[in-house]
Amino acid sequence: MDTKADFFRHSDLKAAKSDYQAAAPGKMKPKTNFVDVRTFWHLYRSFDRMWIFFILAFQAMVIVAWSPSGSLAALFDEDVFRSVLSIFITSAFLNLLQGTGIILRHMELSNWRIITLLMWWAQPKLYVGIGMHEDIISLLKYTLFWSMLIVSKLAFSYYVEEVYRIRLPGHPGDIGEGKSENQNHAIIFTRGEALQTIDMNQDNYFEEAFKMRNVLKEFLDHQHGHRKPTILGLREHIFTGSVSSLAWFMSNQENSFVTIGQRVLANTLRVRFHYRHPDIFDRIFHITRGGISKASKVINLSEDIFAGFNSTLRGGFIKHHEYIQVGKGRDVGMNQISLFEAKVANGNGEQTLSRDVYRLGRRFDFFRMLSFYFTTVGFYFSSMMTVLTVYIFLYGRVYMVMSGIEREILANPSIHQSKALEEALATQSVVQLGLLLVLPMVMEIGLEKGFRTALGNFIIMQLQLASVFFTFQLGTKAHYYGKTILHGGSKYRATGRRFVVFHAKFAENYRMYSRSHFVKGLELFILLIVYEVYGESYRSSNLYLFITFSMWFLVASWLFAPFVFNPSGFDWQKIVDDWTDWKKWMGNRGGVGISPYRSWESWWDEEQEHIKYTDFRGRVLEIILAFRFFIYQYGIFYHLDIAHHSKSLLVYGLSWLVMLITLVLLKMVSTGRQRLGTDFQLMFRILNALLFLGFMSVMTVLFVVCGLTISDLFATILAFIPTGWAFLLIGQACRPLLEGVKLWESIKELARAYECIMGLIIFTPIAVLSWFPFLLEFQTRLLFNQAFSRGLQISMILAGKKEKAA
Numbered sequence: 001m002d003t004k005a006d007f008f009r010h011s012d013l014k015a016a017k018s019d020y021q022a023a024a025p026g027k028m029k030p031k032t033n034f035v036d037v038r039t040f041w042h043l044y045r046s047f048d049r050m051w052i053f054f055i056l057a058f059q060a061m062v063i064v065a066w067s068p069s070g071s072l073a074a075l076f077d078e079d080v081f082r083s084v085l086s087i088f089i090t091s092a093f094l095n096l097l098q099g100t101g102i103i104l105r106h107m108e109l110s111n112w113r114i115i116t117l118l119m120w121w122a123q124p125k126l127y128v129g130i131g132m133h134e135d136i137i138s139l140l141k142y143t144l145f146w147s148m149l150i151v152s153k154l155a156f157s158y159y160v161e162e163v164y165r166i167r168l169p170g171h172p173g174d175i176g177e178g179k180s181e182n183q184n185h186a187i188i189f190t191r192g193e194a195l196q197t198i199d200m201n202q203d204n205y206f207e208e209a210f211k212m213r214n215v216l217k218e219f220l221d222h223q224h225g226h227r228k229p230t231i232l233g234l235r236e237h238i239f240t241g242s243v244s245s246l247a248w249f250m251s252n253q254e255n256s257f258v259t260i261g262q263r264v265l266a267n268t269l270r271v272r273f274h275y276r277h278p279d280i281f282d283r284i285f286h287i288t289r290g291g292i293s294k295a296s297k298v299i300n301l302s303e304d305i306f307a308g309f310n311s312t313l314r315g316g317f318i319k320h321h322e323y324i325q326v327g328k329g330r331d332v333g334m335n336q337i338s339l340f341e342a343k344v345a346n347g348n349g350e351q352t353l354s355r356d357v358y359r360l361g362r363r364f365d366f367f368r369m370l371s372f373y374f375t376t377v378g379f380y381f382s383s384m385m386t387v388l389t390v391y392i393f394l395y396g397r398v399y400m401v402m403s404g405i406e407r408e409i410l411a412n413p414s415i416h417q418s419k420a421l422e423e424a425l426a427t428q429s430v431v432q433l434g435l436l437l438v439l440p441m442v443m444e445i446g447l448e449k450g451f452r453t454a455l456g457n458f459i460i461m462q463l464q465l466a467s468v469f470f471t472f473q474l475g476t477k478a479h480y481y482g483k484t485i486l487h488g489g490s491k492y493r494a495t496g497r498r499f500v501v502f503h504a505k506f507a508e509n510y511r512m513y514s515r516s517h518f519v520k521g522l523e524l525f526i527l528l529i530v531y532e533v534y535g536e537s538y539r540s541s542n543l544y545l546f547i548t549f550s551m552w553f554l555v556a557s558w559l560f561a562p563f564v565f566n567p568s569g570f571d572w573q574k575i576v577d578d579w580t581d582w583k584k585w586m587g588n589r590g591g592v593g594i595s596p597y598r599s600w601e602s603w604w605d606e607e608q609e610h611i612k613y614t615d616f617r618g619r620v621l622e623i624i625l626a627f628r629f630f631i632y633q634y635g636i637f638y639h640l641d642i643a644h645h646s647k648s649l650l651v652y653g654l655s656w657l658v659m660l661i662t663l664v665l666l667k668m669v670s671t672g673r674q675r676l677g678t679d680f681q682l683m684f685r686i687l688n689a690l691l692f693l694g695f696m697s698v699m700t701v702l703f704v705v706c707g708l709t710i711s712d713l714f715a716t717i718l719a720f721i722p723t724g725w726a727f728l729l730i731g732q733a734c735r736p737l738l739e740g741v742k743l744w745e746s747i748k749e750l751a752r753a754y755e756c757i758m759g760l761i762i763f764t765p766i767a768v769l770s771w772f773p774f775l776l777e778f779q780t781r782l783l784f785n786q787a788f789s790r791g792l793q794i795s796m797i798l799a800g801k802k803e804k805a806a
Contacts, residue, residue, distance in 0.1 A: 042352065042353050042358065043352055043377070043381065045358060046352075046357050046358040046360075046361035046362070047361045047369060047373050048361075048362075049366055049369060050361075050366075050369060050370055050373060052091065052094050053366075055090065055094070056087045056090060056091060059086070059087050059090055060084050060087055063080065063083045063084050063086075064080065064084070067080045177295050177296075177297060177300060177301065177303055177492065178492070179293070179303060179492075180293035180294060180295035180300060180303035181293075181295045183197070183291070183292055183293045183303075184291040184292070184293055184295055187283070187286075187287055187291055187292060188287075190283065192283060193219070193282070193283055193284055194216055194219065194280055194281070194282065194283055195280065195281045195283040195286075195292070196278060196279070196280045196281075197277040197278060197279060197281065197292065198277055198278050198326070199276065199277045199278070199328075201328060201329040201330075202236075202277060202278055202326055202327060202328050202329070203239065203326070203327030203328070203329070204326055204327060205325075205326075205327065208324055208325060208326065211323060211324040212324070214323070214324075215232060215234070215280060215321060215324055216280070218232050218319060218321065219232070219282060227315070227316075227317045228282070228317065229282070229316075229317045229318065229319045230281070230282040230285045230286070230311045230316030230317055230318065231274055231279050231280070231281055231282070231307075231308065231311055231316065231318040231319070232279060232280040232318075232319055232320075232321060233262055233266060233272060233274075233275075233279050233318065233319060233320035233321065234278050234279060234280070234320075234321060234324055234325065234326055235258055235259060235262075235320075235321070235322040235324065235325040235326075236254070236258045236278070236325060236326055236327070236328040237325045237326070237327050237328065238250075238251040238254050238255055238328055238329075238330050239327050239328070239329060240329045240330050240332055241330075243332045243784075244332055244333075244783050244784050245464045245465075245466075245565075245782060245783050245784070246331075246332060246333065246334060246337060246469065246565055246783070247330060247331075247332035248461075248464075249461065249464075249466055249469055249470070250330045250331060250332075250337060251330060252441050252445070252457070252461070253441060254328075254330055255441075255444060255445075256440045256441040256443075256444040256445075257275075257440075258275075259322065259444050259448075260440060260443060260444040260447070261440060262275065262320045263320060263322065265320070265371075265375055266318065266319055266320035267320070269368070269371035269375070270368060270371075271368060271371045271372045271375055271376075272308070272318050272319075272320055273305050273307075273308025273309060273311075273312065273318065273376075274292075274304050274305055274307040274308035274311070274318070275304065275305060275308075276304050277304070278326040281307075282316075285311070285316060286307070286310075286311065289310065289311075289314050290310055292307050293306065293307055294306040294307070294310065298350060298488065298489070298490050298491075299350050299353070299354055300350070300354075301343070301346055301347040301350050301490045301491070301492065302343075302344065302347025302348070302350070302351060305347075305351065305376070306351075306354075306356060309356040309357070309360060310356070312360065313356065313359055313360065313363075333504075334504070334561075334562055334565040334566060335504055335508070335509070335512060335562075337473070338473070338476055338512065338513070338562075339493045339512075340493075341473050341476045341477060341480075342476055342480045342493055342516075343492065343493040344477075345380055345476065345477045345479075345480035345481045345484070346480050346481075346483075346484050346490035346491070346493075347490065348376070348377050348379075348380040348481055348484075349380070349480070349481045349482075349483075349484025349485050349490065350484060350488075350490050351376065351377050352377045352380075352381070352485065353485070357376070357377060360372055361373070380477055380481040381481070383474055383477045383478050383481070384477070384478040384481050384482050386474065386478070387474065387475065387478040387520075388478075390524065390551060390554065391524075394524065394527040394528070394531065394551070395527065395628065395631070397531055397535065398527055398530050398531055398534075398535075398631065398635065399631065399635070401530075401531060401534045401535045401635075402530075402534065402631070402634070402635025402636070402638070402639070403635070406535065438458065438461075438466070438470070441458075442454045442455075442457075442458050445457055464782055465564065465565075465782065467553075467557075468556075468557045468561050468564065469561065469565065471553070471554060471557040471558075471561075472517065472557050472558060472561040472562075475516060475517050475520065475521075475557075475558050476516060476517070479515070479516040479517070479520070480516065483610060486614075486618055486621060486622075487610040487611070487613075487614040487618045488610070488613075488614070489609065489610045489613060489614075502567060503566060503567050503568040503569070503571070503574055504562075504566050504567075505577075505578050505581050505582075506563075506575075506578035506579070506581070506582050506759075506763060506766075507578070507581050507582045507585045508597075509562045509563065509566065510582070510759060510762075511596065511597070511603055512562075513562055514607075514755075514758070515607060517558040517559070517561075517562075518558070518559060518758060518762060519758070520558060521554075521555050521558035521559040522559070522758060522761070523722075524551065524554065524555045524558075525555050525559070526632070526718065526721070526722065528548065528551060528552065528555065529718065530632065530635075530636070530718065531548075532548070534635075534639060559762060560762075560765070560766070563766050564779070564782075565783065567780075567783060567784075568776065568779075568780075569766070569779060570766070570769055570770040570772075570775045570776045570779055571770065571776055572770045572771065575766065575767055575770045578763075579763065579767070582759060582763070585597075585598070585599065585600055586600045586752070586755065586756060586759070587600075588600065588601075589601055590602035590603075590604075590605065600752065600755065601748070604748070604751060604755075608732055608735070611732055611733060611735070612735075619733045619734070622729060622730075622732070622733040623729075623730050623733050623734075625729075626726045626729035626730050626733075627726065628726075629722035629723060629725055629726035629729075630722075630723060630726055632718065632719050632721075632722040632723065633652075633655055633656075633659070633719040633720065633722070633723045634652060636715050636716075636718060636719040637651055637652060637654075637655040637716075637719060638651060638652075639715070640712045640715055640716070641707060641708070641709045641711070641712055642702070642706050642707050642708045642709070642712055644707070655719070658716075659720060659723060662720065665691060665695075666750075667746060668687075668691070669688070669691070670746075670749055724750065724754065725754060727747075727750070728747065728750060728751050728754065731743075731744075731747040732747070
């Protein structure tokens with residue numbers, strides 16, 4: 001083996017000039033940084049130049065904004081310009097932080113004996129396989145691990161005797177993602193120089209087949225010097241847009257992406273990759289460079305885009321053509337669309353942590369790197385930041401209201417003008433409504449069918465509640481992307497791509513959207529209630545209604561969009577059946593072999609799998625994030641009438657005492673029901689009566705002596721509900737500890753109570769609205785086209801006549 005070959009050459013060792021002259025154009029460096037770090041820091045490392053540029057730009061904007069005039073003309077002021085020049089000091093400091101790696105690499109190239117010994121141990125200059133290169137901490141951990149393993153192996157070999165072996169279940173070849181494994185396995189049985197990939201949900205047209213000769217000739221067209229294209233992208237025609245309003249929304253969104261989107265990505269920005277199918281691959285190029293898919297488990301969940309990453313990293317060139325198209329069927333049901341969006345969001349989370357994105361971000365020029373970021377993982381990161389902005393804004397406002405800072409600001413006579421802040425918040429509210437996301441869609445329809453048609457389609461989409469749908473999908477993207485970054489555990493979600501027009505049960509919708517939308521929507525709902533009750537700012541401004549309206553719209557979309565877009569969602573008979581199914585699902589006990597679709601306990605355990613397999617850092621982050629729910633109890637109790645405007649810590653301590661007594665009483669009732677409810681019913685009823693009398697006595701004393709009011713009761717409930725949910729989240733993160741002290745069953749019962757309350761809160765408005773028959777007809781006209789709606793109405797009438805005849 002020649003250790004001086006290019007394959008084993010360190011990425012920081014510069015080859016001779018003759019080597020570069022003899023190398024093939026587009027030759028890439030050897031692979032480095034194999035280990036994928038599951039943290040947001042990886043996003044900075046991949047696009048460090050972009051973040052440094054943003055930091056310097058933010059510093060300059062802050063300096064200009066804090067100048068006396070606050071305008072861009074302040075740059076011409078000598079003092080302000082001198083302050084702006086401090087960005088070079090910041091740049092030098094940031095580059096110094098990055099320069100530590102250069103110092104370490106110079107030490108690696110030195111001839112010191114101690115460094116030679118460490119280099120022999122670490123082997124940084126020899127790359128085996130795909131080029132693993134670890135840091136010193138990882139090497140210490142691996143050395144300790146293998147030392148302990150060898151010692152344990154010798155000990156077991158000496159003392160332990162093998163009696164028999166047990167064959168583990170499962171197929172030994174099932175090691176990667178199924179779809180990508182099948183593609184890489186099937187490519188060796190293909191022939192020819194070009195290979196087209198087609199999905200099961202795609203169709204083709206006879207007249208398009210005559211254009212295939214023109215498309216294949218594109219492989220002979222040299223672009224950018226003497227490089228030939230390696231992937232030819234084709235346009236897609238979505239033929240399922242007429243099924244329902246949801247299918248029309250997805251058809252328009254997909255149509256804008258596969259036309260104007262990929263057109264700009266390929267011909268202007270040069271960051272077009274492989275987005276699903278029906279792209280045509282240069283078979284000879286890809287079969288010798290790893291195939292058309294990457295099949296590593298979890299990390300390559302979105303196997304299609306990694307083919308584009310791999311082709312670009314290995315010197316390939318990707319084009320996009322629109323004179324030929326292939327039919328494609330998109331998801332037409334709400335749950336199908338949500339599963340697809342969740343899968344794509346999980347895939348982008350794994351892409352953020354992959355070494356492919358790291359290498360592309362490091363090797364692109366600055367402007368191409370910006371294009372690459374904002375058209376791939378940056379879109380999902382921005383979606384997550386949009387949702388986090390709503391949380392930060394509301395929690396910040398609630399803190400200001402509860403702490404009295406807002407009252408002090410409003411009482412300050414020097415603060416009388418907040419026009420700039422109001423305009424900034426108004427812009428933020430427009431972004432929250434998702435109106436900017438439909439701009440590419442309107443532009444593409446305008447280019448192909450005219451802007452008059454585009455404006456008409458846009459108005460019709462808004463009347464069909466397109467804003468509600470896209471706001472709901474914003475929550476889907478943010479939840480699954482953030483969850484993947486924090487804990488990992490992405491998995492393939494089969495959508496089926498069926499013709500879905502049937503009714504989804506309430507329990508099914510609750511299982512699918514509970515953690516991603518319902519919990520977050522109720523949290524924002526409580527924040528808005530607290531802000532509405534205790535807040536005093538912007539009450540005289542027209543902006544107050546506009547800001548709160550956008551957030552109320554967000555809450556309503558996250559809580560009720562699955563039921564608005566659910567066929568027959570307001571049919572009273574189906575509502576009754578859904579309630580019966582919901583109670584049965586909540587009451588069934590879980591266990592080994594019990595499906596999550598049959599039992600709440602099995603579903604609840606499945607929802608915590610990401611915490612079971614996460615690391616210590618992930619558990620700590622879950623606990624830290626749960627602390628935000630304690631702000632309600634801390635702020636509300638100081639505003640109770642019974643507190644008499646006291647600011648003593650004794651008030652907060654008494655609130656925890658009340659919370660502890662409440663939990664103990666609930667535990668006593670639950671334990672009594674389990675142990676005494678069957679055999680000692682009289683004793684159990686006496687216990688309940690004593691607890692009720694004691695509770696009424698305490699409440700009477702509080703009302704008469706201490707000055708408790710009815711509003712204090714509702715405020716106390718509003719304060720304790722988030723605190724109990726925080727206990728649940730912390731308990732789930734500390735599950736092994738709670739199982740050891742026999743408290744896990746108490747956490748499970750508390751979780752069941754919360755799930756019942758949340759389900760009742762969401763189900764009640766739907767049941768009330770189902771009393772009005774015209775809402776069902778309106779929903780049918782909203783979801784489906786006129787012909788299908790008329791047929792559905794006729795079938796319902798005929799079904800009603802048959803029931804009466806029977």
